[in-house]
Amino acid sequence: MRAVWWAIFLMFGLVSTAQAQPASAAADVAALTVSPKLRLHTQLNEDEMTSFLIADKMETDEDGLLILTGNAEVRRIDSVVKGDRIDYRRDTGQVNVRGNGLIMRDGNIVRGPELSYNVDAETGEVNDPNFWLGADGGFGKAEKADIFSRSQMRLSSARYSGCPCENPPWYITSPRVDFDFDDNEGIARNAVLFFKGVPILASPWLSFPLRKERKSGFLLPTYGGSSNSGLEFTLPYYFNLAPNYDLTVTPRYMAKRGVQLGAEFRYLGNGYNGQLTGTYLNRDKLTNERRWMYWWQHRHDLGN
Template structure:
């Protein structure tokens, strides 16, 4: 790939040593034949800066001044582009990840050629002072801004080599590309290959919210990040609630995958886990690996840490296994399995804790036993969601059950979703439609999780047959329902109900009005 530096504008101060705001003359230099500089004066708006200490005299060709041209400026990053929730626009709030109290927002690119790829755009340079070291090497100093298409950088100093097509940056460096912010104190860029290398780097991926540091960061060809002695987290700036620290870390935004070697997991800068090799996802694309961990610290449970592991088993089914450590209760695991086919979809999820240690709240200790409630007991929750359609038959199953009424209060879930934590529904149904008839058979029950709350009635089963007919101007509705109610308490009334709702209507409509008389029959039979 050949990338020419087709436009290289270096701005020199004309004579005055005093800074002033207004229109003043500067030199503009471009490359001519045999890689020689061709320069001309132009007028620009802004502050005038002192002439550099050394200026080589080489062939200067006077060209027409360019009036009122604004030199491209790169917006300096503030707090790694993080914006608090209260300062986000409605549009930005809609794109914010759930649970976050802010977002990383890229500044607007409003300079020339910002919509072009670097290989298709000229190189543009601006600085406070410039010194020509050789015919084809320039040293720039003071608020150095370099843009080449959508790639832009800011630094204290820069050395631009016209022959080798390289740029060396030093001091408070910022390098931007779409969705990427890199910072450091020394950097190397190749204008042809687009290679980048930064020392003492800080990196940010805006879309995924991933950020980290690196003793050395390399990005050959503007693709994969190769990080030496670096870290990775998705926490907001200034908050390393969790962080992966690795001797070698390869981050590929193109595939959404990161691979780390000799990795340790730190919680509030305290190492809690070491793995020699790990592969994990950095965005929402489906790929096997570690998902972002979660943790909290409570009085009853102490440290509660979960590390989800996603398994992309096939295009139509996957699993998420989550080891979980609860300091005051023990080790447990959560599992979710999802399956999708042309005729059905199923989600099974569950969690299990063997022999609960009881928690750390001594106020709950039973005086007679000397134990906390549920201490020594196995704790679990199971949930299955299923729906299918086979040759006109529709089936649905929604079944959730927990080991005890205190499960969600004590342990909750970190990766599983349970809609209600007061009553757990257990419902199943089969339905079929044939011509003018709809058939339904269903059963339902509930597990009560409210202390001293009454158990709900079970419906075992309900059979419903509904018919709708039209004969001429007559419409007929025949709704038939049989229900059997049961309860686990003998003191509660149980029994069966037959419910019939029939209707016949005569539909007559004319231009001047309509006439629709209807005859209805309602019948109820109870057997208690």
């Protein structure tokens, strides 16, 4: 019975103490400061970054080589390397992977059966890679990938598509594709563009964005012919001027009439949008006249 009374007494004492000191407790929390023993490292060299090693088994040979086998990983704050077996040299940052290799950096993933990568220099090569360029990027495969830096990579005998699906609507094949992630640009040499499995364009140089963001540059040319204009060829150029407006300039060659210049300006605002389009032909070789056209369409939300 005495123990019960002591328990009740202590309980009320603790409650009253907690009720009597809420301000001081809040003040103590507000007065928390960063420990002087904690240091913010803002200028670490690549070889000074901490690496975390994960594996089912770890061994070290007489030369200091770390051998990781079974679900092996080398993790750093800036990248992850995985594989069935990883040979890792801490002094140089060199990583050699055999079996189910994977490199992940900045949301980009490169997979291959074997790969060699330096986590300090961020360079390496991957045989038979499959690559996925993050949530907003494309997907593809190649015979080899050479990684030159964090932002630059070269693919040999590559196939690239903007859709990470089994049957993409379009894709590009090229013996050499260079990626520059900082500039959001891929350049394919001697490339062929396929749509629905049918080749529609071959070009010695083809540029395309790596992410879904718009990018200034040439659009796909068109060609054809008619009895009125003869052979026709257009080569549009797109200007990504701002997030809410852009411009497309389209030169058009007509064998029977001459060279015509067209443009389309689009804009978008809070409650309104529109576009201004026009074309100009200085002299029509068939009629010996100057020809032009323009039109403006504007939509505006005036509320209720």
